[in-house]
Amino acid sequence: MTLPYAPIGKPGSSVANKTGGWRIFIPVFNAELCNGCGTCETFCPEGIVHKIEGGDTFIADYDYCKGCGICARECPKDAITMELEEK
Amino acid sequence: MRKGMPKGCHHNGAGGEMTGKLKSGRMVVEGSYAAAHAAAMCRPDVISAYPITPQTHIVEDLSQFVADGAIDSKYINVESEFSALSALVGSSAAGARTYSATTSQGLALMHEVLFNAAGMRLPIVMTIVNRSMSAPINIWNDHQDSVAERDAGWIQLYTEDAQELVDTTVQAYLIGEDPDVSLPVMVCMDGFILSHVFEPVELLDQEKVDEFLPQFSPVRALDPENPESFGMFVDPEYYMDFRYLVEQAMDASRQKIADAARKFESAFGRYYGGLIDTYHTDGAEIILVAMGSLVGTLRDVVDDLREKGVSVGLLKIRAFRPFPIDEILKVVARAKVVVVLDKNISLGTGEGAVTTEIKAGLYDSGSDIRVPVMGFVVGLGGRDIPVGTVQRIVEKAKTVAESGVSGRSEFVDLKHLRV
Numbered sequence: 001m002t003l004p005y006a007p008i009g010k011p012g013s014s015v016a017n018k019t020g021g022w023r024i025f026i027p028v029f030n031a032e033l034c035n036g037c038g039t040c041e042t043f044c045p046e047g048i049v050h051k052i053e054g055g056d057t058f059i060a061d062y063d064y065c066k067g068c069g070i071c072a073r074e075c076p077k078d079a080i081t082m083e084l085e086e087k
Numbered sequence: 088m089r090k091g092m093p094k095g096c097h098h099n100g101a102g103g104e105m106t107g108k109l110k111s112g113r114m115v116v117e118g119s120y121a122a123a124h125a126a127a128m129c130r131p132d133v134i135s136a137y138p139i140t141p142q143t144h145i146v147e148d149l150s151q152f153v154a155d156g157a158i159d160s161k162y163i164n165v166e167s168e169f170s171a172l173s174a175l176v177g178s179s180a181a182g183a184r185t186y187s188a189t190t191s192q193g194l195a196l197m198h199e200v201l202f203n204a205a206g207m208r209l210p211i212v213m214t215i216v217n218r219s220m221s222a223p224i225n226i227w228n229d230h231q232d233s234v235a236e237r238d239a240g241w242i243q244l245y246t247e248d249a250q251e252l253v254d255t256t257v258q259a260y261l262i263g264e265d266p267d268v269s270l271p272v273m274v275c276m277d278g279f280i281l282s283h284v285f286e287p288v289e290l291l292d293q294e295k296v297d298e299f300l301p302q303f304s305p306v307r308a309l310d311p312e313n314p315e316s317f318g319m320f321v322d323p324e325y326y327m328d329f330r331y332l333v334e335q336a337m338d339a340s341r342q343k344i345a346d347a348a349r350k351f352e353s354a355f356g357r358y359y360g361g362l363i364d365t366y367h368t369d370g371a372e373i374i375l376v377a378m379g380s381l382v383g384t385l386r387d388v389v390d391d392l393r394e395k396g397v398s399v400g401l402l403k404i405r406a407f408r409p410f411p412i413d414e415i416l417k418v419v420a421r422a423k424v425v426v427v428l429d430k431n432i433s434l435g436t437g438e439g440a441v442t443t444e445i446k447a448g449l450y451d452s453g454s455d456i457r458v459p460v461m462g463f464v465v466g467l468g469g470r471d472i473p474v475g476t477v478q479r480i481v482e483k484a485k486t487v488a489e490s491g492v493s494g495r496s497e498f499v500d501l502k503h504l505r506v
Contacts, residue, residue: 003329005208005307005332006208006317006329007317007321007325008319009319010314011314011315011316
């Protein structure tokens with residue numbers, strides 16, 4: 001492949017970089033314990049925790065979740081657990 | 088006009104420009120004025136600089152030109168050298184021709200931004216008024232400031248007198264803005280020795296400079312209609328390849344530096360060499376090597392010694408980056424000794440950078456050139472380099488020319504310590 005002469009790129013191109021590959025621990029969301037408060041969505045530094053389509057509970061976009069564990073730490077119902085992800 | 092200066096009696100000798108065009112033609116001016124005038128003739132869209140001795144007069148003159156309406160440049164006032172160069176990185180990325188000037192601690196404060204400007208391939212031109220580095224704090228000349236930035240990816244051109252500084256400034260834009268190069272350029276002049284001395288200088292004519300130097304046409308530029316991100320984050324997958332591209336561009340600049348010097352000669356009738364210049368090197372047994380104003384002193388020494396029958400010549404390094412090792416090897420191939428006078432010291436190696444790089448180039452040449460290289464650290468922090476000192480160095484070189492064996496580099500003319 002050829003490179004441009006300088007590190008110049010299109011805006012929004014970071015979406016193409018699926019940073020989920022950096023993850024070691026994966027947040028597992030337990031829908032039964034979740035009360036839908038949205039604390040996990042508020043605290044996610046990547047902005048990739050969102051409501052499940054057509055539901056009231058939450059889930060992460062695993063393409064971009066880096067596994068920082070903040071959602072699990074902040075969840076008032078302990079509905080998120082960090083598990084070692086085997087790849 | 089500076090405070091306290093009567094009208095028509097401008098400190099720089101060129102008379103007070105109030106409005107309109109700057110004067111051109113041959114006149115006696117301060118080196119700093121010559122530098123400012125040369126920069127102005129290149130029509131920079133944006134100038135940003137922070138005053139620091141001995142560069143101050145250049146930015147004072149340029150801001151005066153702007154205030155007087157003599158040039159159309161936008162002058163961005165900043166609080167530091169870091170900001171000055173950062174402002175130019177943004178301006179250059181937006182397609183502006185840009186200029187700055189600094190020295191010593193100011194250049195050091197730009198350190199991080201220097202790498203950015205080069206890595207982003209922005210052809211900023213900056214005059215470096217060479218001065219020593221602190222500590223101890225000292226405002227006088229040596230080459231430590233710019234030599235310390237040799238790995239930043241900037242082309243570095245050193246000049247011997249004010250006229251060469253003027254002419255090289257114009258060439259610098261032509262070289263840096265070439266699409267095959269697209270790199271920033273430092274044009275170096277010795278602090279005080281050149282910046283504060285009044286010399287007869289041919290100040291360039293605007294029309295002739297316009298003819299010589301086309302408008303800046305960037306390879307890519309920021310454009311709100313077609314948004315792009317400059318200086319992007321690059322992971323290990325790409326980083327090394329981008330660094331290789333900078334090295335390739337440096338390599339491409341070799342021919343462009345030589346071409347720009349010849350093109351300038353055709354247009355203006357003055358020539359200072361391409362990457363290097365030589366003086367009486369044909370058949371010379373002893374070859375002196377130096378950069379900057381010291382070359383002027385060495386020309387006199389060579390003249391004097393030649394009259395006395397000493398086989399000595401002079402190699403001037405105009406381009407320190409890219410380092411002109413092929414050109415140097417050709418010149419020293421048949422010499423008996425190479426004598427390098429370094430106005431810098433790479434602490435911990437015991438010698439100046441030019442000495443080290445010539446030695447490295449000799450070993451790496453793949454040729455059978457085996458010539459001893461003697462390194463001398465001279466003139467740090469403004470210590471004079473009188474003719475007598477150079478003559479004593481040449482006496483030592485004669486011995487090495489016979490034995491073929493050189494020793495370690497040495498500090499010359501220490502006053503209060505013994506080597």
